[in-house]
């Protein structure tokens with residue numbers, strides 16, 4: 001925990017400042033606790049190096065500052081974290097870059113959008129809240145043929161369940177305050193890749209200043225020690241819950257990549273070693289039913305974040321996707337009936353009991369709504 005470092009001599013200060021001598025100068029550039037975190041996550045992702053940030057968004061913005069210049073283009077999948085899409089469309093566009101948004105799952109759209117002027121492609125797989133999967137290796141092949149870098153947001157699965165670099169990605173980014181911390185204690189981000197690419201990113205953080213605090217790095221270091229165990233337990237819970245939801249009446253589609261009915265189940269299994277803790281499902285006949293379910297829950301917390309020890313629920317159409325037009329929401333597969341869960345570490349029986357009671361309340365409401373509609377006719 002320090003901001004600056006004491007040098008042994010004036011020559012030592014000059015040497016470290018110029019980069020001729022290794023060592024720390026100021027914690028906006030490097031800090032030993034932060035460095036430990038970067039090196040350990042890099043090791044888990046199979047990357048040479050990493051750079052930590054004060055948030056996932058800071059990490060994503062730094063990537064753009066490193067490689068996007070006026071006249072270049074960037075290709076981004078439509079199903080990405082909402083603020084990521086805002087950053088691409090609004091702010092990176094202002095840098096003079098051409099921002100091309102494509103379907104995550106349609107390889108032809110990627111093929112048409114990527115060209116020799118593409119600086120990098122950006123995707124998130126699985127996506128949130130609909131759990132679509134991108135074929136990382138195929139997209140990487142298209143990008144590399146044109147000399148473009150491939151950046152994958154791996155927040156949902158963490159390095160314990162997916163390593164995009166092994167499938168051809170050049171850079172991985174995480175919002176580290178989600179599953180990596182996993183305990184809802186801090187906001188953080190990290191970018192991983194080759195030493196050469198990370199040197200570009202480190203140059204940006206020095207100017208941008210969105211550095212990770214050593215205190216948060218220490219929390220995250222402790223979190224890494226339990227990450228694998230937590231992710232295994234979370235995905236076991238999520239799998240059980242997804243199956244249980246499929247068997248419930250008045251539940252529409254259930255979205256989870258661990259279900260063999262998932263249209264991209266085989267692709268998911270070919271690039272993921274687990275399926276994470278985010279799942280979504282459709283309930284009842286509209287917003288009223290979805291909200292009633294959410295408001296009936298006692299154990300599960302209403303929160304828009306993901307990756308805590310506790311199970312959290314959200315209604316994407318009126319929160320994370322509330323700013324989209326109805327048509328954009330429809331295209332994104334986010335209906336008014338959709339409910340998203342970030343499954344936690346509670347006993348699975350406690351989670352299903354909570355949902356079971358809430359679902360029976362929804363059944364009562366839905367029957368009333370149907371009767372009302374009939375009497376109006």
Ligand SMILES: *Cc1c(COP(=O)(O)O)cnc(C)c1O
Nearest residue numbers: 055056057058081153155175188
């Ligand atoms: C939360 C999130 C981000 C943004 O990260 P912050 O740490 O909140 O800035 C980016 N991508 C995904 C998938 C996220 O869930």
